[in-house]
Amino acid sequence: MKREIGILVVVFVTIIVMVSVINALNDYIEPLQVNLSTTNVEQGGNFTISGTIQPTRNLEIEGRPTTIQLSKSLNIVIIPPKGYNGTNINGTMGNIYSTVVSVSKTGYTFTKEISVGSNVDTGNYLVMVLSPGGDRGEGCIYDGLTGNVGTNNFWRELNNQYNLIDKTQDQICSIILNATVQGYLSDDASWVGYIKVAPAVTPTPIPTSTPTPSPTPSSIPSPSVIPTPSPTPTPIITPTPSPTTPPPTLTPPTPGFGAIFTIAVILDLPYC
Numbered sequence: 001m002k003r004e005i006g007i008l009v010v011v012f013v014t015i016i017v018m019v020s021v022i023n024a025l026n027d028y029i030e031p032l033q034v035n036l037s038t039t040n041v042e043q044g045g046n047f048t049i050s051g052t053i054q055p056t057r058n059l060e061i062e063g064r065p066t067t068i069q070l071s072k073s074l075n076i077v078i079i080p081p082k083g084y085n086g087t088n089i090n091g092t093m094g095n096i097y098s099t100v101v102s103v104s105k106t107g108y109t110f111t112k113e114i115s116v117g118s119n120v121d122t123g124n125y126l127v128m129v130l131s132p133g134g135d136r137g138e139g140c141i142y143d144g145l146t147g148n149v150g151t152n153n154f155w156r157e158l159n160n161q162y163n164l165i166d167k168t169q170d171q172i173c174s175i176i177l178n179a180t181v182q183g184y185l186s187d188d189a190s191w192v193g194y195i196k197v198a199p200a201v202t203p204t205p206i207p208t209s210t211p212t213p214s215p216t217p218s219s220i221p222s223p224s225v226i227p228t229p230s231p232t233p234t235p236i237i238t239p240t241p242s243p244t245t246p247p248p249t250l251t252p253p254t255p256g257f258g259a260i261f262t263i264a265v266i267l268d269l270p271y272c
Helices: 002-028 156-163 169-179 257-266
Strands: 030-036 040-044 046-053 058-061 065-067 071-079 097-102 109-115 124-132 189-198
Touching: 030 124, 030 189, 046 124, 046 189, 071 109, 071 156, 071 169, 097 109, 097 156, 124 169, 156 169
Parallel strands: 040 189
Antiparallel strands: 030 046, 046 109, 058 065, 071 097, 071 124, 124 189
16 A cells, blocks of 8 residues: 555656646747748848747746736737838838738648838848737737737837837837837747848840841842843954965967867868
8 A cells, every 4th residue: 555655656746847847848948939931032022931839838927837828810020121211121101011910720830921022121121020928817918018909909009109200120129029028027929030131133134036037029139130241252363365376377379280170170171
């Protein structure tokens, strides 16, 4: 019997120690895990803010352990490099980007894609992700703001209760932290990071060869008619006549007796 009681005591103490260790580790684990898809983006580009949030958080408030129910939605604020006098990162109206994003019921994840304006200020934009805690039965509210201020009316009430006009980036960040995680007995959660917006790089156009259009019949020039030169006549060379020796004058011979006899026979002349 004593042995069984001893085993039960050891088991009970072990459970208490394990619970204490888990609670201690939970205090060191950030309840809000945030990732940026990139830390550098060009004008006209885009990036994504995503992460997870613990559904509950164990804290010690006023000396008593307290389990905090974190919000089912978050606030995202992006402050330009020039603060209140800068440009909204998405290029729309207003100086500071602010939106509300929901947390999924399974996995407690969230994601938000941000489109960067094509003409916004370049430099380091400060990104803040905020979650109100839900202790004291008042729902999930921000502890540094007066009234029941949750995610849906956070930005409006922040501007109503604090003066953000002409404030720098660091000053606006300090105001938001005072209104949330640095409030009295705050159980809120926050994450802060930077993303750098660089000038858009205009791609160098690749020269394309323009095909030479085929000439139309009307644009084809008429061929020049080059007259065929007449052949140069070969000069007829008249040979110089060789001097001829005039034919000799023939002197009829003196007829002899035979010839006379022949003539006489022809003429039938009497021969005497």
